[in-house]
Amino acid sequence: MFLLGYSKEARKRRDQLATGVIVALAGFILLVLASLLIYICVQGISAINWEFLSQFPRESMTKGGILPAIVGTLYLALGSMVISIPLGFGAAIYLSEYAKQGPLVSVIRLGVANLAGVPSVVFGLFGLSLFVTTFGFGRSLLSGCLTLGLLTLPTVTAAAEEALRQTPGSFREAALALGANRFQAIRQVILPAALPGMLTGAILALGRAAGETAPISLTSATAYSPSLPDSPFNEAMALTTHIYNLATNGANIAGTRPQQFGTSLVLMAIVLGLSLAAVILRARLRRSRKW
């Protein structure tokens, strides 16, 4: 008994102190992150109006809008999904449904996980070397989409495989016992059940593609284009590279601050909007799932 009594007060105080420190730390981080968001919103909102969203830049980017950058980012992000969704879903289906679970599949899975951690600028180098130079696509939307597609492929694959593995094996068993072949079981039963989860991963990847800078600045971006791209072989502006260009080597860095933050806000609205959609979708999915 006296052993406990010995340090009782001290232990209680230490507990309160540690809890206080952790709560303060957490509060501090959340405060920093929240004020960051608020700062960008406040700085950006004043620049945003209809003209900003619907016009081309004018007078060395100090006037006008960012329409070509918005369009370019949308083309690049959606185009990258054209590459990564079919390939990623296909690879995920192979890994979870066909591959014999063994060392080979573990190596593939490790490779996919590792690729997700390769810096985006390395993907940029790869795209530059493969698509721009070797395939001769030049600096173009096509090269950018292909590069971003490969960049997001591991994310899409890993998320899709996770979703597929969460569908119960009993669905597959039941379909096979009813005389379905493997492909029918996948297409008619497993895929419909896993698809919402797979798409959640794809939306997150879409957001990531839209927010990338270095890979597209190496493979497809241009500082200014007088018209919207009308072919995959055109160079294109993008929101991210536009921000970078205005902030670092524009003709009037200080003078285009409103444009810089306005563009940032538009970019964040796209990226965070997509992420938010994915988060909400995922939460809904978890709640509505009955198996």
Added chain:
Amino acid sequence: MSEKEPKISQDNRDRPEEPTLASVVSVTDGASLFEEVDEKPKAPLKVPSLEGAPAPAESYEEASLRAIPLKPRLSKAEHGSRFFFLLCAILAMGQMLLIMVFLFTESVGLLFSQGGSPGVSLGSFLFGRDWYPTYPDASFGALALIGGSLAVTVVSTAIAAPLGLGLAMFLSCIAGRRTREWVKPAVELLASVPSVVLGLVGMVVIAPFLQQTLNLPTGLNLLNASLILAIMATPTIASLGEDALSAVPQDVKDASYALGATRWETIWRVTTPAALGGLSTAVILGLGRSLGETMVVLMVAGGAAQIPNSLFDSVRPLTSTLAAEMGETAIGSRHYQALFALGVILFFMTLAFNLLAWYLSRRWRTRR
């Protein structure tokens, strides 16, 4: 096993064996023997006759020799679809190989003399301190750039790890369920803020602040870059760390409380040690993210290729060198090759971090 089995069956050759179709097929079928090679022999090989179960009429080896492997029969269309999916998987994985191949082929020329300019030795590339790629007498020493990368990574992690882990502890062990359900997705959302936006904030807000309060010549330096990178890495570490802490079974924590431990003692002495593998994985993945981040360091690290002596020195990490200089080089030039060689270094550094994280998380999983 494959060596042993035919021998045994030879010994038993004189026993009567039922001539079935299956036995004829299986003798010529090498696949069944091959299949067994990687299987460990299991106990039931010699089941003790508990409860007086009679010995089977046929020995294990005889039955095994008769047996034919069962395989799903695939139609032509199924073979096609399977092949397509396999192709996707190969592409998804082969990309890793492709990246390495292209990085190597583009950079390997650096080591050899070319058009009169002598090749750069591996030693002088990795350990040279001078990075003057555009001078007439160019020198390609990557050490300062590697040092810059490591410096921002280490400093940013030193800031982000305690913050991220503190937030993880708060979310997992202190906050209520409702708070966690709101705060965790919000934190994850912040992990997806585009880096170029954060770089802009670093330039516009933090740089002038550092310059004025600390009376520095410029606010674009190691500290600034590390602060911004810490903001980026904290949500990643917090989210992964929370997963690790929450994966510790509740009954372990209950046992600690039942012994009279306070909440902090439970967190510090029970939960944290149990989740250590997952927590270190979280920190290493955060580290990897800082190492590979490009735009932030490009915009706020200052850009001087030197090994930093203080927090307020300007640095030029690998990633920002790549992004800044790749636009200005001619394809196939010395400089171009040197930049791809930097890519190789970066690739292997991140690979090492990823493998380390993978190894730790695996070890942790098997231990539980």
Added chain:
Amino acid sequence: MVAEQNGFEAAPNGQGGGAGQGDGAGQGGDAGQGGEVIIKADNVSFFYGQFQALKNISVDIMADEVTAFIGPSGCGKSTFLKLLNRMHDFVPGTRLAGEIQIRGTSIYGPEADPVDIRRRVGMVFQRPNPFPKSIYDNICYGPRLVGVNRKADLDQVVERALKAAALWDDVKDKLGKSALDLSGGQQQRVCIARALALEPEILLMDEPTSALDPIATSKVEDWIRGAGMSIVIVTHNMQQAARISDRTAFFYMGQLIEFGPTLELFTSPKEERTENYITGRFG
């Protein structure tokens, strides 16, 4: 025959009909008298990798009867059941020796089409596993696979299958609702109806009531008793086997120890191991 050497009651062809069969007599009566053999297994051994899960099983299962497989867990009863509709094909490293025939045609022979076999042999699993689709689409899944697509035909199939599974009155007004919204017992009967929609020649049931509460269990048991079709049911519950089956097979350590009319097997088992098991001395 190997089985005969051991003196197993492996193929009780001649003696099934005469014995009193308790409550199974209703539907078993005409089949019992030298009834048709629907599944014939001959010296079947089965391997998971190195592990021999089944040893020299020979058995004749009669048409239009309920046959129960009992035995302690891990005895091979479920493994044998799944061999009957080739579900082991998808498990890597499985091997089979011996011959299994359904109505005289070999199901593992070179001519056999596994997909066709699975359509002829329905299966109901341990846990209810309806697809995350509507009740209607669950029932239609099999018929659609074989090319039934006309709405009127499908409507008819669904109604017939649900009536056969004694579920029609419960769900006829909510066919469009998700099958996952039903209770566990109803879900299992949807799975039965889903299998029946293909009009299988025989229905395999792998511990179909082990995940159900007593009331739902008795409903499924009632259905099995009144189904009047060939059913093979694996159960860990000896009372259940006694209640619903015409014949019972006792498996132990991968071997078929005894097979005979249910009443006989439970009242006067020939093998000591069977007696030990049914009197609860092991298992």
